[in-house]
Amino acid sequence: MSGGGKWGRRFVIAVPNIWLILFFMLPFLVVLKISLSEPRIAIPPYAPLWDWVDGALRFNINFENYAYMWEDSLYINAYLSSLKIAAISTLLALFIGYPMAYYIARSPEPRRSILLLLVVLPFWTSFLLRVYAWIGILKTKGVLNAVLLRAGIIDQPLIILQTDVAVYIGIVYTYLPFLILPLYANLVKLDDTLLEASHDLGASRISSFFRITLPLSMPGIIAGSMLVFIPVIGEFVIPALLGGPDTLMIGSVLWDEYFKNRDWPVASAVAMVMLVVMIIPIMILRSAQNKGAEI
Amino acid sequence: MGETILAAEARPWREATQKPFVRIRGISKLFGDLAAVDDVSLDIYQGELFCLLGGSGCGKSTLLRMLAGFETPSKGHIEIDGQEMTGIAANLRPTNMMFQSYALFPHMSVEKNVAYGLLREGVPKTEAMARTADMLSLVKLEGFARRRPQQLSGGQQQRVALARSLIKQPKLLLLDEPLGALDKKLREETQFELIRIQEDLGVTFIVVTHDQEEAMTLSTRIGVMDRGRIVQVGEPRQIYEAPDTKFVADFIGSVNIFDGEVDAAAPDMMRVNTPEGAILCPPLPGLKAHQKVHVAVRPERIQLSRGPIKAANTLQGIVDEVAYMGNLSVYRVRLEGGRCLKVTAANGLHEENPITWDEAVHIGWSAAASTVLTK
Numbered sequence: 080m081s082g083g084g085k086w087g088r089r090f091v092i093a094v095p096n097i098w099l100i101l102f103f104m105l106p107f108l109v110v111l112k113i114s115l116s117e118p119r120i121a122i123p124p125y126a127p128l129w130d131w132v133d134g135a136l137r138f139n140i141n142f143e144n145y146a147y148m149w150e151d152s153l154y155i156n157a158y159l160s161s162l163k164i165a166a167i168s169t170l171l172a173l174f175i176g177y178p179m180a181y182y183i184a185r186s187p188e189p190r191r192s193i194l195l196l197l198v199v200l201p202f203w204t205s206f207l208l209r210v211y212a213w214i215g216i217l218k219t220k221g222v223l224n225a226v227l228l229r230a231g232i233i234d235q236p237l238i239i240l241q242t243d244v245a246v247y248i249g250i251v252y253t254y255l256p257f258l259i260l261p262l263y264a265n266l267v268k269l270d271d272t273l274l275e276a277s278h279d280l281g282a283s284r285i286s287s288f289f290r291i292t293l294p295l296s297m298p299g300i301i302a303g304s305m306l307v308f309i310p311v312i313g314e315f316v317i318p319a320l321l322g323g324p325d326t327l328m329i330g331s332v333l334w335d336e337y338f339k340n341r342d343w344p345v346a347s348a349v350a351m352v353m354l355v356v357m358i359i360p361i362m363i364l365r366s367a368q369n370k371g372a373e374i
Numbered sequence: 375m376g377e378t379i380l381a382a383e384a385r386p387w388r389e390a391t392q393k394p395f396v397r398i399r400g401i402s403k404l405f406g407d408l409a410a411v412d413d414v415s416l417d418i419y420q421g422e423l424f425c426l427l428g429g430s431g432c433g434k435s436t437l438l439r440m441l442a443g444f445e446t447p448s449k450g451h452i453e454i455d456g457q458e459m460t461g462i463a464a465n466l467r468p469t470n471m472m473f474q475s476y477a478l479f480p481h482m483s484v485e486k487n488v489a490y491g492l493l494r495e496g497v498p499k500t501e502a503m504a505r506t507a508d509m510l511s512l513v514k515l516e517g518f519a520r521r522r523p524q525q526l527s528g529g530q531q532q533r534v535a536l537a538r539s540l541i542k543q544p545k546l547l548l549l550d551e552p553l554g555a556l557d558k559k560l561r562e563e564t565q566f567e568l569i570r571i572q573e574d575l576g577v578t579f580i581v582v583t584h585d586q587e588e589a590m591t592l593s594t595r596i597g598v599m600d601r602g603r604i605v606q607v608g609e610p611r612q613i614y615e616a617p618d619t620k621f622v623a624d625f626i627g628s629v630n631i632f633d634g635e636v637d638a639a640a641p642d643m644m645r646v647n648t649p650e651g652a653i654l655c656p657p658l659p660g661l662k663a664h665q666k667v668h669v670a671v672r673p674e675r676i677q678l679s680r681g682p683i684k685a686a687n688t689l690q691g692i693v694d695e696v697a698y699m700g701n702l703s704v705y706r707v708r709l710e711g712g713r714c715l716k717v718t719a720a721n722g723l724h725e726e727n728p729i730t731w732d733e734a735v736h737i738g739w740s741a742a743a744s745t746v747l748t749k
Contacts, residue, residue: 276479
């Protein structure tokens with residue numbers, strides 16, 4: 080390789096690195112800095128982290144924001160509730176998405192493309208609009224209740240909107256494609272002869288599914304689950320629109336701290352803790368995925 | 375296993391009274407309008423190593439898959455060991471299959487792959503593991519039980535696949551191109567290994583292959599397939615020396631074929647007039663004068679010499695090409711009419727002056743060496 084190749088390679092690596100530093104590392108450091116400063120009523124609404132006092136550099140590092148989160152049970156409850164909602168939604172999405180991905184992957188070619196297109200079709204309209212549409216469907220005098228009442232399945236309208244159920248429906252609906260696509264990409268690669276071999280060796284179709292298909296699709300399950308679980312923890316719009324006063328999620332708490340309370344340091348601390356909370360499940364899933372990748 | 379009579383020696387297909395082990399009757403498989411398998415009937419006997427031989431798309435794999443239960447026949451019946459197979463799912467048949475791609479489960483160790491069939495059958499784990507260990511030693515893979523299939527070489531994977539398909543002691547083992555993925559040297563070694571295992575266990579094997587050499591080495595009998603039909607069934611020697619049709623003669627080994635018509639049916643010698651001249655052949659009953667026939671002559675049955683040859687059929691030509699293969703040489707001899715014939719000759723030790731390019735040569739062969747084919 081010529082000398083220019085070395086510089087070329089450095090340049091190619093430099094572009095994404097600069098991008099990451101500018102748009103991930105720097106904002107992260109800014110948030111970290113704000114989370115360690117003292118709030119005050121000013122613009123910007125926090126005290127500087129360091130200043131010069133009589134020619135000496137003085138640091139004002141303040142852990143009070145973190146301590147405050149520990150004292151007020153609201154934050155811990157919001158984290159736990161977010162984790163719970165994210166975990167349940169991921170499981171629900173998995174139960175709905177796996178059969179869909181499996182069906183698409185097993186379909187013959189022309190139909191497969193159409194089905195895949197249908198999966199991503201909702202992205203063609205605004206996400207907000209689609210969540211609003213769910214309000215129209217789920218509200219007490221909405222489409223769903225009208226249909227169920229007319230069909231005689233229920234006597235009283237169901238109260239779904241502004242409950243956790245509505246939040247689950249909204250989240251599963253919104254995030255389903257993110258689960259289906261990586262799962263599909265995995266399942267479509269599955270070698271049919273493995274299932275034939277399993278069948279030939281005496282396993283029933285159901286047994287073959289649990290012993291061959293399911294373990295081999297684990298990397299797809301993990302990738303899809305990560306794509307649902309991680310963003311749902313910080314989800315703000317869906318609980319705000321479909322959830323009720325009892326729906327507690329860390330995203331809404333964060334929003335309130337920033338925009339209603341204007342307490343940037345506490346909001347930044349909430350964001351930092353959220354990052355740590357998310358890193359743990361990500362690490363677990365990553366290590367599981369690496370194990371799966373050995374397959 | 376001492377009492378097992380080897381089919382290769384007993385040749386049960388020669389006795390009309392022998393009961394076939396696998397009875398295939400009028401089997402067809404249609405994919406849309408296309409008949410992948412077209413009205414095939416076949417009897418296979420206990421302990422045979424039967425090869426289904428044909429080019430790609432001839433229906434041999436489809437036939438095998440119907441025996442395994444992966445495809446449902448459009449017409450006809452299959453009977454294995456007296457049991458009708460129609461409507462019986464693959465997992466309930468007394469057959470096992472070794473796949474061309476081996477289809478080893480990548481997420482399981484070698485041991486678990488091999489034990490899979492036993493565990494699905496409900497064999498207790500300790501017994502299943504003991505039998506797996508025995509099977510792994512039969513295929514000489516004792517030290518590899520804990521490895522993953524992708525950590526093994528192609529030849530080792532092939533043996534794992536074989537062990538896995540044999541562990542349930544199937545009555546009938548179906549092998550789809552079992553040696554197809556191996557390189558030539560390994561394939562030759564493995565052929566004999568396969569025969570050894572087959573004879574040790576006494577299991578009936580049906581092997582699908584496109585490799586005629588492989589079929590010749592392995593099998594007790596060969597069924598040659600073409601466009602969904604069985605065109606000839608016979609022992610390897612019979613298929614090679616007495617092919618029924620031009621297709622079989624051409625497909626098995628290398629052959630020179632002359633198209634011509636019957637001149638006159640002499641009492642003990644027959645003449646076929648071809649563009650290259652009259653060819654003397656052994657008589658074949660039922661031929662009429664002027665009937666169109668083919669004459670097949672194997673390249674190794676043709677003598678090659680610089681001087682004139684005394685033989686029933688003689689021609690002259692010029693050596694167009696010589697391919698040195700080590701043990702023998704293949705010559706392409708251009709006849710006066712422009713047609714090329716393939717002739718092979720064994721290479722002697724330190725041959726002083728071998729026949730080479732552009733030499734004028736005489737070639738000849740006996741009447742018995744020419745086979746008359748009507749189809």
